[in-house]
Amino acid sequence: MKRHLLLFALALTVSFLPQYLAAADQLRAFQRGSWQTILHAHAGRPMMVNFWGVTCAPCKVELPLLGKFVRDNPGLDVVTVNADLVPNAREAVLSMLRKTGLLSTENWTFSDGFVERLRFEIDPAWQGDIPRTMLIARDGKVTTLEGIVDLAKVKKWFEAQMNETK
Template structure:
């Protein structure tokens, strides 16, 4: 019985589709091939991020390459996702605290109206691409953000530097940004 409960724990504490590691102190940041929850890629092993473009919640056209030369934090979220609501205040604060980093939301499997209300409610004052059918999310073939929420950090050279599956925590995000910004 105890073994069965231990095997169920990862499924019970996960986000909307994946397990997540809580490293709120940022101490265990590194490549994690065993569970896929956090992966930080060494600079010499990074691959180019896909060329994605779309329309923001405000109707503007945005391409990921618009932010060339900047670190980009791409957060995949949906208004109906509980862990997304939980991490939203952290992302809003992190965007404010890191003016040299471009935050970009990727709203997946959601409506424009629900997503806009969510972004306004949580003061997510950065662009959000609407990806209603999940097609943009699927462009990340080499290190896919296969959970909702997921966070992908792209370095100044446009390469995928890190991915967090599930809710991102402050220490984790800050640690990744410190490593990627150099």
């Protein structure tokens, strides 16, 4: 009986695994509480979070640069969050991430119609302007950068954080 149960559970898991991985690895649903989930998951490690959107023109300039940055600097904690509330944007979001080489990064997409509450959880002063980058230090200190970021400076920030670790 126990063996049957185990086999059943494994079969179920395997059958849902591709769907789970697709949902989890490519584009996760950013909902109430997701910000704390991200912060906890990366706690103690320097992290860059980039908020962008499919209708945002400067984001289209920045994302390919971010894609290159991620390729050139493997192992850094980089997270993207699509913060543009356009209905059914999932395909557009995935297409943009694919084009910019960011598909294997940790990617999230706003998935709650009450965007004010999502933004408030991240930063009560944030009005929704994108692109927006948050650098979260090992000690949790947040540095917010508006607009297209200078990735050379971001790299220096990561290096400084790593040096502190040593």
